[in-house]
Amino acid sequence: MTTDPLRPATGVIVFQYNPETLTRTLTARTAGDQSGSGPARFAGIAEQALKLAVELDATDQLERGDPLARAVGIAPALARLELLVQPAAATVIANEAMLRAGVVEILPAEAPLTVLVWGAQRVLPVRVTEFSVTEDAFDTALNPVRAKVDLGLKVVSHPDVPLLSEAGALSMAAHVGREVLAGLGG
Structure with a gap:
């Protein structure tokens, strides 16, 4: 799910299939003397990286006669995912206009x-x-009808963002949830 007022149609991306695996890597954020002579100290919530593969396939939609799948395959889903790593066109154009108008920063x-x-x-x-x-596969107009998207994600947490920001609050809620889960088992 994303929040971007310039591209509201990209707000939610539902995976067609649940990815088979999710790889998580946690790296402790430490502070102070790392020589081992003093106590280990945490500088914040551990950095967490995620990797997953999303599979997209238009076969079912094509069999049902879905007009969008027939026209463009899985291109809309790929485009929504691609927009996660690119600024909105309106922002690029506005920045270029400001640059040409002499805006310094x-x-x-x-x-x-x-x-x-x-x-x-x-x-x-x-x-x-x-x-x-x-x-992996294309229709006769060369629209993709099957693809695999490998994603690398960095979990945003405090101190990456202010604790009272939307992302900071979500991160802290997830952190508290982990502590609750850890207390459930024997």
């Missing part, structure tokens, strides 16, 4: 908040760090 486009919902227990604000598409 132009801020890079802010990425929309992207939230990965992996079940009720894992709702995580993320940034896409890697994006690779393998298109």
Whole structure:
């Protein structure tokens, strides 16, 4: 799920199939003396990276006679995913216009908040760090009808963003949820 007022149609991306695997890598954020002579200290919530593969296939839609799938295959789903790593065209055009008008400092486009919902227990604000598409099959007009998208994600947490921001609040809720889950088992 993303929030981008310039592209409201890209707000929710539902995976056609649940990815078979999700790889998580946690790296402790530590502070202070790393020589081992003093106590280990945490500087914040661990950095977390995720990797997953999303499979898209228009076979079922094509068999049902879906007009959108017949016209463009899975291109709309691929486009929604691709927009996670690109600024809105309106922002690019506006920045170019400001540049040509002599504006001295132009801020890079802010990425929309992207939230990965992996079940009720894992709702995580993320940034896409890697994006690779393998298109496996095409229709007669060369529209992709089957593809695999490999995604690398960085979970956004405090201190990446302010704790009271939307992303910070989601991150802290996920962190508290992990602590609750850890307390359930024996």
